[in-house]
Amino acid sequence: xxxxxxxxxxxxxxxxxxxxxxxxxxxxxxxxxxxxxxxxxxxxxxxxxxxxxxxxxxxxxxxxxxxxxxxxxxxxxxxxxxxxxxxxxxxxxxxxxxxxxxxxxxxxxxxxx
Amino acid sequence: xxxxxxxxxxxxxxxxxxxxxxxxxxxxxxxxxxxxxxxxxxxxxxxxxxxxxxxxxxxxxxxxxxxxxxxxxxxxxxxxxxxxxxxxxxxxxxxxxxxxxxxxxxxxxxxxxx
Numbered sequence: 001x002x003x004x005x006x007x008x009x010x011x012x013x014x015x016x017x018x019x020x021x022x023x024x025x026x027x028x029x030x031x032x033x034x035x036x037x038x039x040x041x042x043x044x045x046x047x048x049x050x051x052x053x054x055x056x057x058x059x060x061x062x063x064x065x066x067x068x069x070x071x072x073x074x075x076x077x078x079x080x081x082x083x084x085x086x087x088x089x090x091x092x093x094x095x096x097x098x099x100x101x102x103x104x105x106x107x108x109x110x111x112x113x
Numbered sequence: 114x115x116x117x118x119x120x121x122x123x124x125x126x127x128x129x130x131x132x133x134x135x136x137x138x139x140x141x142x143x144x145x146x147x148x149x150x151x152x153x154x155x156x157x158x159x160x161x162x163x164x165x166x167x168x169x170x171x172x173x174x175x176x177x178x179x180x181x182x183x184x185x186x187x188x189x190x191x192x193x194x195x196x197x198x199x200x201x202x203x204x205x206x207x208x209x210x211x212x213x214x215x216x217x218x219x220x221x222x223x224x225x226x227x
Contacts, residue, residue: 004156033214042117042202042217043157056214090156101147102215104156 002027004093004105012111018079021108023091025072029103031055031096032074034066037088037107049074050096078110086112116140117205119218126225132190134221136203139184143205147215148177148188151200160201161188193225 005024013019025032031050035043045058049068063079072093078085088109092102118137126132136146144165149157163170163177163186170177176189190197200222204215 035217040219042119042204042219043215044217045214048214058214092156101159101162103159104149106154106156 004091004103006089006091006105006108008108009106010109010111012113013081015081015083015112017081018077019081019110021076021078021089021091021110023074023076023093023105025074025093026103029093029095030072031094032068032072033092033094033102034074034076035090035092035104036060037090038084039087043090046076081112083112086110115219116143117203117216117218119201119203119221121221122219123222123224126193126223128195128225128227129192132188132193132197132223132225134188134190134201134203134223136186136188136218137184138186138205138216140205140207140216141184142207143216145206146177146179146186147204147206148175149202149204149217150197151202151220157202190223193223195225195227198223198225 007022033048034046037043046060047057048055052068065077067075088107090107092104094100094102147162148160151157161172161175179186200220202220203218
């Protein structure tokens with residue numbers, strides 16, 4: 001069983017730039033969620049995708065956008081990067097059914113300078 | 114406004130003793146609770162969950178207790194082992210069993226020493 005994989009592991013960007021983070025779901029999982037974890041904080045929900053459609057969104061501005069592909073992999077795009085976007089970005093996949101917990105990848109560490 | 118609170122940023126326990134990690138929540142709509150463990154440079158790993166219709170769930174060394182009237186849950190680890198040293202996150206969901214957005218606490222760093 002292949003777990004959730006994220007790429008890249010680390011990334012350094014300049015304020016104002018755009019970034020794309022990628023995630024491959026665990027085998028058999030059809031739902032992908034993205035979380036942002038700032039230093040010293042718990043993960044914060046960005047959005048969730050199910051069947052290639054956004055299925056819930058947290059309190060993040062529109063410059064945070066995503067995609068889910070037919071193979072259930074996903075991308076997180078962030079435009080007009082700000083210094084406060086520096087964080088660990090976690091992708092999680094699940095089965096979108098009762099009792100199915102989220103399975104997280106190891107995250108992408110984004111630093112915005 | 115922090116809806117899920119873990120008021121102890123750290124906890125140190127001797128190997129073999131019990132570790133008790135606490136979590137409080139404010140939203141009475143939450144009805145599904147989970148605990149995740151996180152090692153450095155890894156993503157959170159699911160440990161154990163509990164539905165609001167129960168007050169206890171046990172899985173091996175790990176037991177989660179839920180007190181709905183107090184809006185409080187706790188994770189007990191018995192006996193604690195050095196490999197349990199990690200950051201533990203409490204999380205809550207507003208929709209029973211569904212993978213709706215999880216609200217996480219800020220975590221408690223557990224250190225188990227020999």
